[in-house]
Amino acid sequence: MSLGQQLAPHLPFLRRYARALTGSQQHGDSYVKAALEAIVQAPDQFPRDVDPRLGLYKTFQAIWGSVNVANDDEPEAGGEGSDNESIARARLARITPLPRQALLLTAMEGFTPEDAGYLIDTDADEIDRLVSEALAEIEEQTRAEVLIIEDEPIIAMDLETIVRDLGHEVTGVAVTRDEAVAQAKAHRPGLVLADIQLADDSSGIDAVKDILSEFTVPVIFITAFPERLLTGERPEPTFLITKPFQRSTVKAAIAQALFFDRATVPA
Structure with a gap:
């Protein structure tokens, strides 16, 4: 080979x-x-x-x-x-x-x-x-309000627990594209965790695109097929978590996404 x-x-x-x-x-x-x-x-x-x-x-x-x-x-x-x-x-x-x-x-x-x-x-x-x-x-990192877009209840609960254990607040858990956009508009989050495939066969990617058209926010995508979004051939996520995930992986991804979000704020 x-x-x-x-x-x-x-x-x-x-x-x-x-x-x-x-x-x-x-x-x-x-x-x-x-x-x-x-x-x-x-x-x-x-x-x-x-x-x-x-x-x-x-x-x-x-x-x-x-x-x-x-x-x-x-x-x-x-x-x-x-x-x-x-x-x-x-x-x-x-x-x-x-x-x-x-x-x-x-x-x-x-x-x-x-x-x-x-x-x-x-x-x-x-x-x-x-x-x-x-x-x-990370323990001293500025706390954020997090929107979770995930249609699998157990995974959503796990993510919510991890987010809260890190000291962040969960603004809501959305299971469809429309619900995610509505929640983001109602309560602007400081971070979004988004699954790719949602409950009504809508796309978490499309939900995020809709949200980003309204305001800028760091996003972490969650998928069982990361290689499909890591080709380097088109606009793709900056932060990506692979299913099934470890708590430490989610923790590191959240910390890094917020690290760059804070770093790009003008002094």
């Missing part, structure tokens, strides 16, 4: 991590593209002594680290010509601190502390310390 064939199944999940890391589909996917280009240009430098998924993430982390540390810029050229202060603020807002990287690698991507340590060049004990630091920071 070729290296490309070995890496292909892992690309959707690397996109998920990259988007959560940068808070943007565009920037996350551009880092993934840069990592793939590096592998194509120098296949002999790809780590062959570890699992292909681990090697893929290691290559990505090297690109992420070199760009942010050395250049403090994205891997692709571009920009809209805003003033230097605004550009600097935007770049800083996209740099996820090391503790949050450790949390995302373990809670969202499912790496062991040992593997996460390999990816960010430290040991398992340090990963545990970094994760604890990230969780402590």
Whole structure:
């Protein structure tokens, strides 16, 4: 099996991590593209002594680290010509601190502390310390009002419990597109958790589009088929949770979505 064939199944999940890391589909996917280009240009430098998924993430982390540390810029050229202060603020807002990287690698991507340590060049004990630091920071995070769009009662109850345990308030639980839009208009949320397939065969994606046409709000999508929304070929979610989910995954995703939402608010 070729290296490309070995890496292909892992690309959707690397996109998920990259988007959560940068808070943007565009920037996350551009880092993934840069990592793939590096592998194509120098296949002999790809780590062959570890699992292909681990090697893929290691290559990505090297690109992420070199760009942010050395250049403090994205891997692709571009920009809209805003003033230097605004550009600097935007770049800083996209740099996820090391503790949050450790949390995302373990809670969202499912790496062991040992593997996460390999990816960010430290040991398992340090990963545990970094994760604890990230969780402590999350405890101090500004509380949000959350709208849950989910038609499965047990899953909705589980999400509601997780959200409340994090100290956030649940504004409502909607089971259809129309209900979700109505609830969002009646009580504007600070975060939306949205299932893809809803009770009346309507789409959570369409519900979110309707809500976003009214106001801007961070959104986390929940789906049993994440690879369908992580192709990198069209506008897709920045934050995505896979069913069945772990509480730690939901916690990390909520914290990261709110982290970038707060970071983009002008000082």
